[in-house]
Amino acid sequence: MAMAANAAVPPLHSRRVEAWVHSVLNPIIEGLGREQFLLERGDLSWRSYSRGCEYIRPIAQYIGPSQVPNLEDFLDDPENSGFAAQFSQHDHGLRKLELSVKRFFEGLTNSASFTEEIRSALQEYATGPNSSQSYSATMTDEAVAKYVGEYLINNIEILPQHYGLHEFWSQNRERFLRSAESVEFHDQRESFRHAVKEVLENSKNLLGQLKEHRRRLCTRFDIPAAPLPNEQAIGA
Amino acid sequence: MSPLRDDDRRELLILDTGPIREILLHYAVFDFGFENLRRELRWLPTQASYDSCSEFIASFRRKLTSASVVSQLEYWIRKTEEQGQADLWRRAHEEFRNMEMNEEVVPLATMDVEMVMRFGPVDTSLIELAKRHQGENPVVLTVDQKLCGHCRKAGFGVRLLEEL
Numbered sequence: 199m200a201m202a203a204n205a206a207v208p209p210l211h212s213r214r215v216e217a218w219v220h221s222v223l224n225p226i227i228e229g230l231g232r233e234q235f236l237l238e239r240g241d242l243s244w245r246s247y248s249r250g251c252e253y254i255r256p257i258a259q260y261i262g263p264s265q266v267p268n269l270e271d272f273l274d275d276p277e278n279s280g281f282a283a284q285f286s287q288h289d290h291g292l293r294k295l296e297l298s299v300k301r302f303f304e305g306l307t308n309s310a311s312f313t314e315e316i317r318s319a320l321q322e323y324a325t326g327p328n329s330s331q332s333y334s335a336t337m338t339d340e341a342v343a344k345y346v347g348e349y350l351i352n353n354i355e356i357l358p359q360h361y362g363l364h365e366f367w368s369q370n371r372e373r374f375l376r377s378a379e380s381v382e383f384h385d386q387r388e389s390f391r392h393a394v395k396e397v398l399e400n401s402k403n404l405l406g407q408l409k410e411h412r413r414r415l416c417t418r419f420d421i422p423a424a425p426l427p428n429e430q431a432i433g434a
Numbered sequence: 435m436s437p438l439r440d441d442d443r444r445e446l447l448i449l450d451t452g453p454i455r456e457i458l459l460h461y462a463v464f465d466f467g468f469e470n471l472r473r474e475l476r477w478l479p480t481q482a483s484y485d486s487c488s489e490f491i492a493s494f495r496r497k498l499t500s501a502s503v504v505s506q507l508e509y510w511i512r513k514t515e516e517q518g519q520a521d522l523w524r525r526a527h528e529e530f531r532n533m534e535m536n537e538e539v540v541p542l543a544t545m546d547v548e549m550v551m552r553f554g555p556v557d558t559s560l561i562e563l564a565k566r567h568q569g570e571n572p573v574v575l576t577v578d579q580k581l582c583g584h585c586r587k588a589g590f591g592v593r594l595l596e597e598l
Contacts (some may be wrong), residue, residue, distance in 0.1 A: 225517045228470075235467035243466070245528075252524050253466055262516030337534075358484075360491035361532040 208277070208419060215419045218272045221265040223412045224424060229260030230405040237398040240353030244299050246344040251296060254397070257285040278411070284404055291400050295393040302386040303347045306378060307340075315377045316343045319370045326369075337362065346370075350378050351390075446570040447494035448563050449535070451506040451556060452477075452577030453487070453595045454499065458507075458525050460484045466525070468518060477577060477595045486598045491533065491575070498567070500559035501539045538563060557581045564590045 208215050233254045236243055243253040261269050273282045306312050317339055345363055348354075355371070357364040378387070416423050460478040462468040478484045491497065511522045529535075540559040542550070549558045557578065564572045564585065573591035576582055585592035 228517075232467045241465075252528075253521060259520075260517060262519075264516060357532075359488040360497075362534045363532075364492065 210420055212419050212421070214271065215277075215415055216421045217265075217268045218275075218278070219412055219415055219421060219423060220425055221268045222261060222272045223408055223415075225262070225265075226257055226260045227405060227408050227412065229255065229257075230401050230408070233401045234398065234405065237394060237401065240394075242295070242299060242352055242394065244296070244303075244348060244351045246303060246348050249296065249300050249303075251292070251299075254292060254295075256289040256292060277415070281408075281411075284407070288397075288400050288404055291393070291397045295390070295397050298386070298390040298393040299351055302383065302390045303351060305383050305386045306347045306350070307343050309382060311380075311382065312377055313339070313343055315374065316346055319373060320366070323366050323369060342366075346374055350374060444493045444495065446496045446498060446567055446572040447491060448560055448567075448572050448574045449491075449497060449499045449503070450560055450574065450576035450578060450581065451503045451510070453575045454503065454507065454526070454529070455510055456577070456595060457484075457487065458522060458529060461529070462522065462525055466521070468521065470515065470518070483598075487595065490593070490598045494573070496536065496570070497533055498536045498538060498563060498572075500556070500563055501537055502556040502559040504537065506556050538566075540566075553581065553584065557584075561585070561588070561590075564588075 236253060242251050244251050258266065258269060272278050273285070320339060320342060342363070346367075349357070349367060349371075354367070357367050412423060415421070456476065456478045459471050459475050463472045463475060464481070464484075478487055507526060511519050511526075514522060530537075540562045542555055545555065545558045545562060549561065553561070557580070560574055560576075560581065561584065564574055571591060573593060574581070574585050575593050575595065576585075577595045579594070582592050582594050
């Protein structure tokens, strides 16, 4: 329910509106920009250990914990109507995406043919003449399969050289890509690709609207879009 | 080549806070689009500098750091903008996981107090690790000239990030 104070339009130079812009809109706009940067490269930053996208987050998580009351105030005020529903839509799309990725990942790692592919690639790698990099002895076939699944989902082409699986991945990426494209995983793969498109589209729309809303608030209440350099940023 | 630039044996690399911080920053800026961190990048501002560093680290079989270094990372991350702190911790966790970093504790009570007063507990912990693992021909990777100078004097392998 909206607070009584929200019925009144904030005054010019309102500190409340400044807080919405600096501690709510700016970090969300930055977070959504990053989402697009990653999604357009096909990198979901998805991790098997958390079963989630590490850098594509629900909207509230783009805001520092101490600024959550400003988010709540922003969403409660009629000046910002419509955003609560859009944030929910974003978060719902993300949940759907994470679920579809999880299914695709489990499809891969539970598949006898895919795990066999990894096992034989590991065997060839271990006995191959060009294997100068050895990954840790504690890394089991199962652990490698999880990494391979992650790298496929995140569209990783090259790993940094100092990563334990750099060389193994360079040698076998194409082979695993072919396996993941097999008909066995068709449905899960397509559902995950569809979910990626949906999140990207949502994210683009929301980003455009938030930027426009920020511009409107700044103009109407005559406040700067970011804290001035000599001022302490809200929440900093 | 100086006999102390002894990284040919490629057995154990001991990482100081500076290089780890720089790797995290590079990755955060270039791979995850954290543009506001770009101004903090000093030693790995280009792909070429990052690749040289990555290649150097990869040439060691084992990578090690001290728990004190992790505490120092915590101090740095706490000073960054609040909303990005969780992402930096995720990045640090992933970097340690992917490079298979080992971590050891050097208790303050076991450190040489004169060294602690001179270098601080973090650098002292790295010097202690180098002593502890002397049999593995450790090389310390740092951005700190003072630590570098001490390691050279003490006969430990050491490299400055800017030299890679």
